Amino acid sequence: MTVNRELFDHVMVPNYAPSSVIPVRGEGSRVWDQQGREFIDFAGGIAVNCLGHCHPALVGALKEQGEKLWHLSNVMTNEPALRLAKKMVDATFAEKVYFANSGAEANEAALKLARRFALDQFGAEKSQIIAFNKGFHGRTFFTVTVGGQAAYSDGFGPKPGDIVHCDYNDLAAFEALISDKTCAVMMEPLQGEGGIVSPTDEFAQGVRDLCTKHNALLIFDEVQTGVGRTGNLYAYQGLNVVPDILTTAKALGGGFPIGAMITTTEIAQHLKVGTHGSTYGGNPLACAVAEAAFDTVNTPEVLAGVTAKAALFNQLLTEINNKYHVFSEIRGQGLLIGAVVSEQYKGRAKEFLVAGTEHGLMSLVAGADVVRFTPSLVIPEADIREGMARFEKAVASVVSA
Ligand SMILES: *Cc1c(COP(=O)(O)O)cnc(C)c1O
Numbered sequence: 001m002t003v004n005r006e007l008f009d010h011v012m013v014p015n016y017a018p019s020s021v022i023p024v025r026g027e028g029s030r031v032w033d034q035q036g037r038e039f040i041d042f043a044g045g046i047a048v049n050c051l052g053h054c055h056p057a058l059v060g061a062l063k064e065q066g067e068k069l070w071h072l073s074n075v076m077t078n079e080p081a082l083r084l085a086k087k088m089v090d091a092t093f094a095e096k097v098y099f100a101n102s103g104a105e106a107n108e109a110a111l112k113l114a115r116r117f118a119l120d121q122f123g124a125e126k127s128q129i130i131a132f133n134k135g136f137h138g139r140t141f142f143t144v145t146v147g148g149q150a151a152y153s154d155g156f157g158p159k160p161g162d163i164v165h166c167d168y169n170d171l172a173a174f175e176a177l178i179s180d181k182t183c184a185v186m187m188e189p190l191q192g193e194g195g196i197v198s199p200t201d202e203f204a205q206g207v208r209d210l211c212t213k214h215n216a217l218l219i220f221d222e223v224q225t226g227v228g229r230t231g232n233l234y235a236y237q238g239l240n241v242v243p244d245i246l247t248t249a250k251a252l253g254g255g256f257p258i259g260a261m262i263t264t265t266e267i268a269q270h271l272k273v274g275t276h277g278s279t280y281g282g283n284p285l286a287c288a289v290a291e292a293a294f295d296t297v298n299t300p301e302v303l304a305g306v307t308a309k310a311a312l313f314n315q316l317l318t319e320i321n322n323k324y325h326v327f328s329e330i331r332g333q334g335l336l337i338g339a340v341v342s343e344q345y346k347g348r349a350k351e352f353l354v355a356g357t358e359h360g361l362m363s364l365v366a367g368a369d370v371v372r373f374t375p376s377l378v379i380p381e382a383d384i385r386e387g388m389a390r391f392e393k394a395v396a397s398v399v400s401a
Contacts, residue, residue: 004034019357026053029379029387031362040387042373043362047192047224047336050251050297052376057292058254065288073279080287087294091233093242094262098271099282103223103249104138106259107186109276110245111142113263114184114217117270122215127161130177130216131186132168134194134367137221146186148194168197171206182216184245189235192224195370196331196338204241217244217267223259224336227251228297228377231306231334238333251377254293258286297377306334306377309384313337313373316388324395326352327371337373338366345398355394361387 005020023031023039029052031039044050051058065080072078085097098113100106111129118126131137133148141160144153148165166173168191178185185207191197199207211218220243225235229251232238236246244267249259259281280286296302314330317339321327329340341349349365356363364372375384 019354021357028052028054029376029383037360039357039360039362040383040390041362042356042375042387042391043364044374044376045255046250046364047229047374048250048253049255050227050229050377051254051293052378053255055254055296055378057296058256058289061288061292062256062285065285068284070285071280071283074277074282078282078284078287080284080291081282084287084291084294087291087298088248088260088262091294091298092246092262093236093264094246095265096263096268098261098263098268098276099287100249100259100261100278101257101280101286102138102259103221103247104140104143104259105278105281106223106247106249106261107137107143107146107219107221108140109261109271110219110221110247110263111146111184111186112276113245113261113267113271114219116275117217117267118183120270126181126183126215128179128182129163129184129186130174130182131163131165132188132191132194133165134168134191134197135165135186135188135221136191136193137186137188138223168194169200169203171203174203174207175210178210178214178216180214182211182214184217184219185211186219186221188221188225189239189241190225190230190333190336192336192372193366195340195367196336196372198331198333199239201239204239208241208243211244219243219245219247221247223247223249224374225333227294228303228306229334229336229374231303231310233298233303235333251297252293253286253290254296256286256289258290302377309375309377309379309381310334310337312381312384313375313388316384317391320388320392320395323392324399326395326399335373335375335377335379338370339373341369341371348398351398351401352391352394355397356391359390359394359397361390361394363391 135148137143226248245263366372
């Protein structure tokens with residue numbers, strides 16, 4: 001069988017448009033394709049591979065658990081899930097954990113819990129969910145409707161109801177929307193897919209205060225920002241704003257699919273036996289790998305390393321930009337970095353990604369105007385420098401095209 005990019009068009013549902021490169025192997029922040037071409041990975045599987053590829057701690061946990069026990073269903077609990085949950089509770093505001101398999105599923109659980117909590121505590125009138133334009137919360141029908149991009153939710157028939165949106169960082173607009181009928185507010189404590197947009201301190205604190213005032217639950221979607229990405233274990237810890245419910249996925253498994261919703265005991269008790277569930281959620285294999293990832297990331301060395309590596313990243317990006325003037329702003333937090341293309345390149349961020357691939361560099365975009373970098377949290381300095389040298393060549397090729 002010839003396994004190449006053409007086969008994709010023959011056998012895969014056409015909802016993705018993948019690159020012609022087919023990687024076959026990865027180690028640390030380097031990846032090799034079918035032809036043996038090497039790439040530096042500044043994409044990290046979209047903020048998932050927090051420890052790069054095939055990190056020994058993760059491979060070790062996978063092998064060890066892989067020879068013990070993979071799956072049981074939630075008819076029985078298991079040791080890795082209990083250990084991981086205990087560590088997450090110890091490291092955060094939360095007291096209870098629900099495991100899922102992805103970010104969307106963690107958010108689905110959070111939204112259902114918020115609706116159930118409001119129904120139990122306040123009655124059926126309190127069902128409104130407020131979220132933010134350009135926000136992203138996953139691709140199930142509930143989460144895509146809560147997400148702030150109609151392009152992702154239109155065209156599938158009637159949507160889940162009582163969901164409204166306003167602009168991120170517009171506290172006045174938010175204050176005008178929220179009321180005692182608001183059940184929950186879902187927000188990213190730094191918009192990822194929406195273009196790497198940080199909240200102002202005033203906005204984050206204002207949203208928290210208004211949620212408290214109106215008995216609305218504040219749900220932080222930390223699927224992209226969580227597990228060390230911003231230099232804190234969770235971004236809320238850097239913002240000094242504590243949510244009522246938090247969702248985490250992507251980096252949580254370091255590349256193995258897992259998601260989680262975490263919350264307080266008071267709120268959690270409304271998901272009574274039988275109200276929600278998942279066949280795979282919290283299976284021992286995923287939890288064992290995630291436990292190893294969590295243990296490795298949640299250390300002062302790795303978290304401080306994120307801040308140091310981010311400083312180097314920003315410095316080298318700025319140097320490239322001082323030469324070529326292709327970006328109007330370099331922004332983000334920790335190793336969640338966005339380079340906003342200048343007016344001349346508006347709508348063309350993808351060209352930098354494509355040119356990067358041609359020069360042996362994997363990167364991402366966040367919308368049409370932002371080149372996004374979400375490398376491994378433990379990427380060696382030499383790989384940052386080499387990757388940036390390749391990115392400079394990519395930028396030069398876009399500029400001279
Ligand atoms: C990626 C992402 C999701 C969706 O996660 P999946 O694992 O793809 O379902 C949800 N919220 C945010 C903020 C994300 O970045």
